[in-house]
Amino acid sequence: MTDLLVGGMTCAACVARVEKKLNRIDGVRATVNLATGLARIAHPPEVGEDELISTVERAGYTAQLPPPPAEETSDDDEDERAEGRERLLITAVLAIPVLVLSMVPALQFDYWQWLCFSLAGPVVVWSSEPFHARALRGLRHATATMDTLVSLGVIASYLWSVYALYFGGAGDPDMRMPFSWLPTADGGTAHVYLEAAVGVPLFVLTGRYLEARARHGTGSALRALTELGAKHVELKGSGSRRIPVSELRTGQEFMVRPGEKIATDGVVTEGSSALDLSLVTGESTPVEVGPGFRVVGGAVNSGGLLVVRATAVGADTQLARITRLVTDAQAGKARIQRLADAIAGVFVPAIVTVAACVLGFWLGAGAEPEAAVTAAVAVLVVACPCALGLATPTAFLAATGHGAQLGVLIKEPGALERLRRVDTAVFDKTGTLTTGRMTLVETVVVEGLDTAAVLRLAGAVEYGSEHPIGRALVAAARQQTGEDKLPEVAGFRAVRGEGVHGRVEGREISVRSPRAAGPLPDALHTGLLRAEEAGHTAVVVEIDSRPVALLAVGDTVRPSSGAAVTKLKRLGIEPVLVTGDGPAAARAVARELSITSVHAGVSPEGKAELVASLRAEGRHVAVIGDGVNDAAALASADLGITMGSGTDAAIGAADITLVREDMAAVVAAVLLTRRTLTTIRANLVWAFGYNVVTVPLAATGWLNPMFAALAMSASSVLVVGNSLRLRTHRSQPRTRPANPARVTHRSAADARRGSDDLSLR
Known part of the structure; x- marks a missing residue:
């Protein structure tokens, strides 16, 4: 896979041409994104980068390998926008007097048309030079793009004005030209269309500049990601000497x-x-x-x-992985975008043909040459497919960038389309709906003893254990007592299948399985039954061989899971819980989250089979998981969603990665998806509808070329502006714990995760 930065593309027709040229090479499959200028190319080893670059150049565009992320800067982009701003300002200074004098008859004076002619010359030649150069380049390659339309429109307007001034009577000193929304002639005197000759490049350059600013804005999230990391680091024992992070x-x-x-x-x-x-x-x-x-x-x-x-370090870090995911998503192309590009690829040649037919029809019908040329020029100018080419990629660019800010990383744009159709969400339990860490959830102590004191002794004897239950008790003891260092333990021993024993502060302390303990007091026995019903793991604390406390540990539900499940139901998505754990633990979590469809004791293969059966019923299934045992289900689903802390296998199989461990991000992804596709549809409706309305108006002589240029530029700006609204879309709902009353004691977060199925010791 090779990425190339392609320069010189201005519309979807350019995209179609570059893709067509690259895809003609045997074994090559290329997709090109107009908004980012990035071509993503899959090619066999025998096709080298030089051949790919030369193919793009033969198509009439420039190409280069993108710089590495660590070296990438926005200087070139800033220089390009500065050059565009300078060209726009100079064009505005020259064009505005021409527009004002042409449109306000009261300001016209003797020889005003010749002043306008002098000011229009630099605009037609220098300001429009990029359009002319790209149009000529396309002509050499027998192709037409948006620049072809702009260049032809400007040249035709200017040449007609030259004819009118020198041969049509418009050069008389006292000539006055009344303003009209429509192309007209006055008493046999041909009108000059210098306002169209300068208005077209002015409005197009304005639109291009605003589009460049918008694209720069949509890429801000990706640039922010590349700049997040530290630049230097101080090694331990180096005496405060700092080295570049790249050397770590x-x-x-x-x-x-x-x-x-x-x-x-x-x-x-x-x-x-x-x-x-x-x-x-x-x-x-x-x-x-x-x-x-x-x-x-x-x-x-x-x-x-x-x-x-x-x-x-380097490319293996989570931050680098996030950056790659966002980059890949913004370089990708969805089915709806491919359709728009395919249409735009034949649109420009079709418009050139229409303009020629309009010119011939008007002349053949006996109309004045001025009216015929004006109608043809208006068709060329108004039909530029900028809006069509930008309708989809700018929306995806804004959505993927904003999704990264919300903690939702989208691997490729097609995932957004698939997520829109999802009606069933299959949740893994451990590490997804739950924290994936063993936590102390309930403490029952016999009357007369202090809970914190008992927990302190239990944590001390468990300090030497590496079992997840032991780590959970140590963390809870530190949190409850506020002591970072627990008492020393002497004579520590661990008995497999039973528990741990040791001497703490002169007393014999045991933390053992209820099966290995003797008869329990009523209070502890009741607590044990409650723990078993909830699917939690219980251990008994004994002091000097006397059972004094029952500690229940379990994998607690994430605080955001309850609200997320409820919200998904309201969005028409049915939640399904699947886990390798036993029925008791599964039912407890399902009951807490109000999930009715529960599948417990399911193997990794069984999870994939469950997904297949749901899809066979006609459902569109999303799987949300985080472990190796979820990878097969993630890959077989319509859409796979994984946690950012999940395994590499799960992340590789998933389409969407949630950076933060928060189920609210799933809801955010659904809401952002629906808003994005609504935005894309609105953009395409506008882009197609605009041409459906304006091209017939221009062809029938009801649209002045200057206003055609204004309408064309406005359509592109409106499409980009509509897409940018996605950057401020608030997709993150407020969340609350699903049932906080069920948790008696919570430990500090433990970075090490427990297993899916922890047996009693």
């Missing part, structure tokens, strides 16, 4: 001081702090981290000093 290697430890960005993905080895992830994931709440926690490059250290061991 996996396994090296680096310092992150308060206020600095984390240089790359890694694991905290020393220190504790709060991280601001809003730049990376959009999450506004700071996340507390400490030793053992995974961190992502680009996050801002809001608190204390951290030492981080790098686990991924």
Whole structure:
């Protein structure tokens, strides 16, 4: 796969020509995006980059390899926009007096037409030079583009004015030309159309400049992503010496001081702090981290000093992966865009033919040559397919950029079309609807003992355990007591299938399975039944061989899951819960989230089979998962959605990645999709409708060429402006915990995730 930056494209006809030339090469499949200027080319190894570039150049355009993301800057883009702004300003200074004098008869004076003629010359030659050059280039390659129409319109208007001034009587000193919305003649004196000759390039250049600004704006999210990472990093033990991030290697430890960005993905080895992830994931709440926690490059250290061991650098980081996903999405092309490009590819030659037929018809019908030329020029000018070429890519560009800001990364535009049709959402449980981490959810203590004190002793004896239940209890003990360092444990031993034992502060402490414990007091027995019903894992705490507490740990539901499921139902999407866990755990989560369709104990192959059966029923299925066991279902669904923290296999199989672990992002993706496709349809209706109305008006002599140019430019600006509204679309709903009353105690976030099915020890 090779990407090329193609220069010189101005309309969908240009896109169609470049694609056609590239696709003629054996084994090559190319898609070209007008809004980004990027050509994405799949080609066999024997077809080299030089051949691809030369093919584009033979089509009449420029091509080059895009710079690496780390070196990419917006300087060239800024220089191009500055040049366009300068050309536009000079054109405006020359053209506006011509427009005013031509349209306001009261201001016309002797020889006014010759002053206008002098001012129009530079506009026709210098200001319109890009149109003429591209039109000639297209002519050499036997093709017509929007620039062909503009160039022909300007030249025809100017040459007619030259004829009128020198041979048609319009050069008389006292000639006055009344303003009219329609092309007219006055007493046998031919009218000059210098206002059309200068108005067409002025309005087209204005439209092009506004389009360039709009495209620059739609790419702001991608540029922001490439600039998020830190530029330099301080290695541990280097004496405050800083090196470029590009020199950092996996396994090296680096310092992150308060206020600095984390240089790359890694694991905290020393220190504790709060991280601001809003730049990376959009999450506004700071996340507390400490030793053992995974961190992502680009996050801002809001608190204390951290030492981080790098686990991924360069292109392997999450930030680089996000940037690639956004870039790929903006370079892609959806089915609806291909249809518009196909139409635009034959539209320009058809309009040139129509203009020639209009000229011949008017002359053959005995009309004045002035009227015939004016009608033909108006057809050429008004029919430029800018709006048609920009209708779809600008909307997708804005949507994918705004989606990245919402934490929704879209792999390719076709995913938006498929998501629009989804009516069934199959959710994996662990790590998707739930946090995927074991957390203390309930504590039952016999009367007379302090909950925090018991939890402190249990956490101390579990400190030497690597079991997910043990880690959950240690985290809960630290949170409940506020102590970072728990008491020392002596004589620690772990018995497989039973639990852990040790001596803490002179007392024998055991945390064991209820099966291995003796008879339980009534309060603890009731708590055990409640935990089993909820699908939680319970352990018994014994002090000096006496059962004193029951601790229930489980994979808790994400706070945003309940609101997200409810919202999806309102949008007409039925939620389905599927998990490899047992029925009790599945029913508990389904009950909490009001999901009626539940499939428990399902293998990875079974998940794919479930998706296949739903699709066989005629449903359009989206699968939301995060693990290796979800990859087959993600790939077989109409649309796959995965969590950004998921496995590489899941992310590779999915069409959409949720950067932040928030189910509200699923709703945001659906709402953004529907708004995007509504915007695209509105753009296409306008682009087609505009030509349906204006071309017949121009052909029948009811449209002045100057106003034709204004209408053509306005149509492009309106399409781009309508697409830009997607950048401010608020797709992120407010969320709340699905059932906070069910959780008695919550631990601090643990970066290490539990397994799908944890057995009792």
